[in-house]
Amino acid sequence: MNKKIKKISINFLIFFMLFAAQSAIIANAIYPLNRLQLFLSLLSVILLFNKNDNYIWAWWIAFAIILNSYSIYPIFIIPLIITFTILISEFSFNNFFTNRSYYSLIVVCFIATIFYNVSLLLIKHIINSLYFQKMSFTFGIFFIDLLWQIPFNSLAAIILFAFFKKLKYAR
Numbered sequence: 001m002n003k004k005i006k007k008i009s010i011n012f013l014i015f016f017m018l019f020a021a022q023s024a025i026i027a028n029a030i031y032p033l034n035r036l037q038l039f040l041s042l043l044s045v046i047l048l049f050n051k052n053d054n055y056i057w058a059w060w061i062a063f064a065i066i067l068n069s070y071s072i073y074p075i076f077i078i079p080l081i082i083t084f085t086i087l088i089s090e091f092s093f094n095n096f097f098t099n100r101s102y103y104s105l106i107v108v109c110f111i112a113t114i115f116y117n118v119s120l121l122l123i124k125h126i127i128n129s130l131y132f133q134k135m136s137f138t139f140g141i142f143f144i145d146l147l148w149q150i151p152f153n154s155l156a157a158i159i160l161f162a163f164f165k166k167l168k169y170a171r
Contacts, residue, residue, distance in 0.1 A: 035149040039063045041156035044109040047093050048100045081119045088115050109157040113150050
């Protein structure tokens with residue numbers, strides 16, 4: 001019981017620190033650095049250390065509640081996109097990547113980042129076409145932001161992976 005309380009406490013502390021870093025530091029950073037999405041990096045790392053499905057879905061609930069409250073999108077859009085991102089990432093990891101290495105982590109983080117951002121782009125395009133017909137959207141800015149976000153998310157995932165490995169969360 002004592003180990004379980006310690007693990008829950010460490011998880012809560014890690015979540016709080018990452019949320020504080022995402023909302024206070026990264027969101028206010030200069031242009032390319034503010035593209036980092038720590039929750040995507042953390043979800044990719046958790047997939048590698050996942051022993052049961054309850055663990056990833058507990059993190060999903062925490063991320064979904066927090067991100068939904070800070071989102072400009074209609075309610076439940078972000079949790080829905082995160083759900084599909086987790087399912088796609090988990091499917092990719094379980095069916096295509098058999099080892100728990102940095103390379104598979106980078107590819108899973110790449111897949112999660114692409115799917116999450118393209119899904120948000122699709123939702124944004126649908127909302128703009130339904131309600132704001134005269135608003136224009138530039139795909140060039142989206143792809144430049146995505147090109148910055150992929151290496152930043154991958155680097156953050158590698159750092160988090162090394163941190164979790166140091167904490168002996170590995171199987």
